[in-house]
Amino acid sequence: MSSSERKIADEIGKFVQPVKKGREMNNSGWIDGRIIVSNKRIILASNKGERKLPLEKIEDVGGRYDVNQKIAGVSDYVSLTLNGGNDIILLTSSEDTENLERSVFGAVLDHRYVLVKSPAVEGGVVQDTEWERSKLKTDEGELALALETGKLVSVELDDVSAFEATTRSVKGEKSGVLEVEHTSEEGSTVETHISSQKRIAEFVGSYVSRGLEETETAVELDETQRRVLVALYSGVSPFDIPDFLDKEVGDIEEIYERLIEAGVLEEVRVRREVDLTTRGRNMASEAMNE
Amino acid sequence: MSYRIIVVDDSEFMRTLLKEILEETDGFKVVDEAENGVEAVEKYEEHDADIVMMDIVMPIKDGIEATQEVKNTAESPNVIMCTSVGQEEKMKEAVKAGADGYITKPFEKPSVVSEIKDVVG
CATH class of the missing domain: 2.30.29.30 (Pleckstrin-homology domain (PH domain)/Phosphotyrosine-binding domain (PTB))
Structure with missing residues (x-):
């Protein structure tokens, strides 16, 4: 060599x-x-x-x-x-064939320069973000974009929900653009747009679509489970879902369990429902009378 | 100032969802709801609403016809269509009928609020 x-x-x-x-x-x-x-x-x-x-x-x-x-x-x-x-x-x-595949993607993509707009869309709202020169880096389960301004954008492959290759105006010229929809670190749905020469764009598309194949699991949902997903998507708190759907807490908890197992939901925090013991009630009563 | 809003959708679940988003937002007040285009026009006239959140496909009278009717009134409220993926042709008809904006199901609160604010200026 x-x-x-x-x-x-x-x-x-x-x-x-x-x-x-x-x-x-x-x-x-x-x-x-x-x-x-x-x-x-x-x-x-x-x-x-x-x-x-x-x-x-x-x-x-x-x-x-x-x-x-x-x-x-x-x-x-x-x-x-x-x-x-x-x-x-x-x-x-x-x-490890998966590792070999990652090595091939890394060989082609790592340290390449592309133009990035991130976030181009956030929560469904188009952002007023400029295109920036950015360096690519592939890591296990991730595409990292180091923007010229110092910002680091991480596209976790597991969090990629959609991507589309389209043509847009990039710095005044019509250019091929990859629009990648994924979840940001803050948990919101964002789109990161990547523009580069055709061959590199195809590689980036193939790389991020590996994550998409993994997220596109066929999960059979009944009507209530569908409503749970739509309500969560729309911003209803998971703790409000039982009242929102007029269902028992236990029934909704079971749905959450099933959807977590299916990889559709992830557990963020477990909150506890509590009640006073007899001792607790006595102490509360004393506190009130102080 | 609080914008008076009517939510129109044949699905009770979608109406509840949209109401939840709107009622959590300052400056928006849901004054009534309707489950088809006929009720939508009636409720609009009853409340003289500022904004109608209108589903497109509904029984009895659809959202496009209802939009045409409310936009032809003297007050002409803002009408925001609630569309789904695959309804592009229906959306074109809605725009011709006078729709002022649209949001796509499933709703995301930031995009719902942003679209309404854009429409009312």
Whole structure:
């Protein structure tokens, strides 16, 4: 490696190319080898030789390409798209494929400069925020944006609820923009807008959409559970929900339990309902008469 | 000054939700509610409200027709449509009928308050 090249990951794993020059390779099989990710390329080394993939040739990460049973049998792999989708290479690590995938995203995205508007929207209200130059950093479960002004915006992947690629005016020019809806540290729903060159935007989109796939769980809700969610969304206090919906506290607590287990709610604080003991009543009576 | 508001929605739950948001906000007073467009017009005339929060799809008379009727009165209140995702075409009709603004379900308090304040200036 040259002095400017830095190793990011070095793993034992397998790789395969299920799509080559636009054709599905139905007979392809996994090759054992070593996978090295640096800030400039990905090297796939096996006893058949080495293959070097410059990072700038990788157009996207993600997707399933189960062209045969051998490949479909692996539940977790990283797919690299090259040459407009005409070449697809799959990687899997013997230890931690998720970590390998994060390394690939990090190799492409870390320390890249993008334009960011944050928050662009907060609580449904468009904010008067300016576009700022910002440095990207991928971390476990997070996309961190270090703005030029010193502000740090953290997009927790688990808190991403939606994202859309659109075109907007950015510093006077029409540009591609990723609009990412997520929960801020303060707990409100915000949109962070990210603008960059097309390839980087696609990578950012693929990276944040990993969080979206995890949040899109199919949870069957009955009418009362739906109303609980809508009421909470609209700002009704969780402690007021039983009265608001004319339900017993116990019934609502059970709903909260179920929705917490389903990952739809998170417990912030447990409050206790209390009552006076006989001793307590006596002490209160004495206090009143003092 | 307190703006007098009528909440119109065929869902009692949505009316209660919107009332909860509005009544927690200084300067807003919910004076009545209605569950369809016919009642909406009647209640507006009864209270001479400043603002009508109008659902779009309702039985008997929908929000678009009710909006047209209240906007054609001499006082012409501010009408804010309560729309859902996928009702873009209905919203265009509502604007033609004279709607002054809109909020999207599920409601978020900051956006409800902001939209009303924008509409009443």
